[in-house]
Amino acid sequence: MKNIFKFYTLLFSLLIVFSCGDEDLEPTLAMSKDTSSAIQNDDDLWNVMASAYDRMTSTSYYGRNFLIMGDVRTDNMYSNMASGRFQESNMDHNPDGYGPWSTLYGVIAICNIVLQVDESSLSGDAGRVSHIKGQAYAVRALAHFDLLRQYGQHFIDGQGGAQSLGVPYMKTYKDASNLQPARETVLSNVGDIQSDLTTAITLMNSSYNTSTSYMSVQGAYAIWARAALYFGSLDSSFYAAAGSAAKWVIDNGTASPSSAAGFASTYTTDNASNSLFELAFSGTDSASINGMGYILRGTSYGDVRILTGTGGADDIYDVFAADAATDVRFTAAGIIGTAQGYPTLIGKYPSVNGSDNITVIRVEEMHLIYAEAQLRAGNSASALQYLNNIPAIRGASSYSEATLDNILNERRKEFFGEGLRFYDLVRTGQSMPEVDCGKQLNCNLTGTPPPFGSYRYSYPITKSERDANPNVQQNYGY
Numbered sequence: 001m002k003n004i005f006k007f008y009t010l011l012f013s014l015l016i017v018f019s020c021g022d023e024d025l026e027p028t029l030a031m032s033k034d035t036s037s038a039i040q041n042d043d044d045l046w047n048v049m050a051s052a053y054d055r056m057t058s059t060s061y062y063g064r065n066f067l068i069m070g071d072v073r074t075d076n077m078y079s080n081m082a083s084g085r086f087q088e089s090n091m092d093h094n095p096d097g098y099g100p101w102s103t104l105y106g107v108i109a110i111c112n113i114v115l116q117v118d119e120s121s122l123s124g125d126a127g128r129v130s131h132i133k134g135q136a137y138a139v140r141a142l143a144h145f146d147l148l149r150q151y152g153q154h155f156i157d158g159q160g161g162a163q164s165l166g167v168p169y170m171k172t173y174k175d176a177s178n179l180q181p182a183r184e185t186v187l188s189n190v191g192d193i194q195s196d197l198t199t200a201i202t203l204m205n206s207s208y209n210t211s212t213s214y215m216s217v218q219g220a221y222a223i224w225a226r227a228a229l230y231f232g233s234l235d236s237s238f239y240a241a242a243g244s245a246a247k248w249v250i251d252n253g254t255a256s257p258s259s260a261a262g263f264a265s266t267y268t269t270d271n272a273s274n275s276l277f278e279l280a281f282s283g284t285d286s287a288s289i290n291g292m293g294y295i296l297r298g299t300s301y302g303d304v305r306i307l308t309g310t311g312g313a314d315d316i317y318d319v320f321a322a323d324a325a326t327d328v329r330f331t332a333a334g335i336i337g338t339a340q341g342y343p344t345l346i347g348k349y350p351s352v353n354g355s356d357n358i359t360v361i362r363v364e365e366m367h368l369i370y371a372e373a374q375l376r377a378g379n380s381a382s383a384l385q386y387l388n389n390i391p392a393i394r395g396a397s398s399y400s401e402a403t404l405d406n407i408l409n410e411r412r413k414e415f416f417g418e419g420l421r422f423y424d425l426v427r428t429g430q431s432m433p434e435v436d437c438g439k440q441l442n443c444n445l446t447g448t449p450p451p452f453g454s455y456r457y458s459y460p461i462t463k464s465e466r467d468a469n470p471n472v473q474q475n476y477g478y
Contacts, residue, residue, distance in 0.1 A: 049135055
């Protein structure tokens with residue numbers, strides 16, 4: 001919690017001075033005044049909110065690690081340790097090491113600056129102010145959801161499920177009495193995430209949408225659909241909520257699934273037609289060799305490659321085998337190929353300098369979320385229809401039956417390399433599959449990947465954070 005303490009203490013006493021340049025959206029700190037005098041109009045408020053989006057592009061968050069770790073701990077990909085990176089994919093996390101905790105709380109802190117401003121004191125467009133505050137609620141919810149997925153103890157054996165330790169849900173930046181917050185329960189976190197997204201939807205107005213690089217009403221619905229699906233294993237009523245949110249996006253949103261012919265280009269096109277929310281990158285502010293493209297296939301790094309094996313669970317080649325010649329997600333013109341002699345993810349994040357926008361969530365996921373929600377509600381015909389909406393536009397064979405295995409299989413094919421696989425396995429109660437223990441670092445400790453319920457399914461709270469905040473409790477097992 002060190003960085004929460006440092007960040008919030010600074011913001012308690014310092015003035016934020018805003019830069020309006022497109023390439024420098026990070027607030028800088030100067031001495032002696034409070035933030036209320038610095039934020040005077042809707043443009044000032046927007047410049048603060050823009051810095052939250054900028055922080056989300058960090059390599060420890062959506063700029064790389066959060067997505068990579070969602071695949072490299074699973075049966076999709078592995079780290080070849082070409083530069084010693086992603087050793088944590090062995091799921092033997094170092095409690096004294098580094099985690100994404102402070103980066104995400106930095107995003108949350110900036111959202112709280114926006115939310116704490118009295119809108120009645122601002123000049124400018126009041127509707128735009130409301131829309132910006134709605135974005136802050138939605139991004140705050142997303143960051144807390146991502147923290148909960150990484151640090152929550154709800155899927156760890158014996159820790160209490162929904163009543164287990166979650167994360168501190170930070171709702172202010174200037175509360176001197178809460179600079180060292182304790183962890184709340186997972187159930188409390190879920191309620192706060194839902195509340196923030198509900199408020200976000202009421203405050204935002206689609207007339208202010210200028211780009212899917214910023215949160216919108218459809219983005220907030222989509223995030224809730226993803227979150228509610230994840231929470232369904234804690235309370236089955238969330239499956240219906242996930243389906244309702246996903247269906248709203250399908251019926252009312254502006255995005256549409258990409259065609260087979262256009263699929264590959266969605267990863268090189270900013271604000272592609274299937275994007276619900278993405279983060280902007282460019283050649284000038286990219287992470288270069290530390291970005292997604294270089295870590296996947298760079299000539300000197302290229303740490304993360306497609307996991308292949310001859311025994312155990314299916315690898316990604318097995319999953320695509322029946323339609324290997326026609327499925328655009330597999331063919332050479334699409335996504336999968338070879339680089340530096342390794343089976344490699346080629347078509348997603350293709351610019352090695354990291355200048356491609358990264359799509360956080362896209363509309364195809366809504367169809368598969370709705371399919372799963374319908375299946376769990378007993379509506380098998382509707383589930384099959386929405387499941388088959390995706391292979392129908394990818395050059396793949398249709399399914400004859402809607403089953404959870406088929407839906408998870410299609411999610412694996414559609415979102416390979418986009419960071420969702422780990423959380424699909426976790427929320428459905430599955431152990432990490434063994435494809436090739438000679439490659440999978442998560443086999444190192446016991447000779448097999450961790451079973452479901454292992455404490456290794458969650459990150460530890462690092463020592464530096466715990467030293468700075470005696471109120472934060474370490475995760476079980478560390």
